Amino acid sequence: MNKNKKRTGIQPNIQPNTHPTTHSTLRRGILVAILAALLYSCGTVAFTGRKQMLLFSDSQITELSKSSYKEFMSSAKISTSKKDSQMLVQVGKRMTEALEAYLKKSGNEGALSGITWDYKLVASKEVNAFCMPSGNIVFYEGILQYANTPDYIAVVMGHEMAHAIAKHGNERMSQQAALNVLGSAAGEVIGSTKGTAAKKLFMAGFGMGSQVGILLPYSRKHEYEADRIGLYLMAIAGYDIEAAPKFWEKMASKDETSGKENSSQNDFFSTHPCDSKRIEALREALPEARKYIGL
Numbered sequence: 001m002n003k004n005k006k007r008t009g010i011q012p013n014i015q016p017n018t019h020p021t022t023h024s025t026l027r028r029g030i031l032v033a034i035l036a037a038l039l040y041s042c043g044t045v046a047f048t049g050r051k052q053m054l055l056f057s058d059s060q061i062t063e064l065s066k067s068s069y070k071e072f073m074s075s076a077k078i079s080t081s082k083k084d085s086q087m088l089v090q091v092g093k094r095m096t097e098a099l100e101a102y103l104k105k106s107g108n109e110g111a112l113s114g115i116t117w118d119y120k121l122v123a124s125k126e127v128n129a130f131c132m133p134s135g136n137i138v139f140y141e142g143i144l145q146y147a148n149t150p151d152y153i154a155v156v157m158g159h160e161m162a163h164a165i166a167k168h169g170n171e172r173m174s175q176q177a178a179l180n181v182l183g184s185a186a187g188e189v190i191g192s193t194k195g196t197a198a199k200k201l202f203m204a205g206f207g208m209g210s211q212v213g214i215l216l217p218y219s220r221k222h223e224y225e226a227d228r229i230g231l232y233l234m235a236i237a238g239y240d241i242e243a244a245p246k247f248w249e250k251m252a253s254k255d256e257t258s259g260k261e262n263s264s265q266n267d268f269f270s271t272h273p274c275d276s277k278r279i280e281a282l283r284e285a286l287p288e289a290r291k292y293i294g295l
């Protein structure tokens, strides 16, 4: 459970460094605060049950996400293809509604705290898609040449939704914050969205800001977890889970034939490397995912 609200009250009280003893007391105070923060900030990933460190509250992450998303959308062009936009919204609604119904039935509605789903297709040839931690899902027109059926769209959408559900963004920022705190920045970083430190971390974590709309790759661990949860989401919504390994195989072969020169540094190909291990892991997760069909 995320108990950040309680934790924010234990910020180290930074006093002027008048003599060496004060300095070491301060350092000890910071370390105690960090330990307390770590103890009280354990989260559990929905579906996989993995424990994770979450130093930021859902509302902090949502606030930061919304402002980055707004910035992105202010310069993005919405697709003029009604047919494609409708298909995207249809898949999105079917997936999110099925997920919400499933979580309600299993008494886990809290898993979506801070998330409000929204689906946008933007006019861009770039092969990309992302989901902000706040639930804003964006597909670029370019990815629809690969995700060209509702099942394939569900593969990409399920994967991107999974990053948000599993709070991978918060976890990545928390890991970075813990490193920063251990370095020196202490109290300024955690517990504040107004402060520039949290914003900087968010920008660094998501690559938003100077290059809006560009998301940094997640770690391999997060990618595999998102693949797995994505499969469960497809199964819950009644999509063909076999489409997932097929989609990644298709991506892998396209990647080989088109060559890396066609893929920009931050598109879906580069942030989602599809090798044989990834496809193998997806196949291995299929039997588990089948258990979610009809739930």
Ligand SMILES: [Zn+2]
Pocket (backbone or CB within 6 Å): 159, 160, 163, 218, 223, 226, 271, 272
């Ligand atoms: Zn991903």
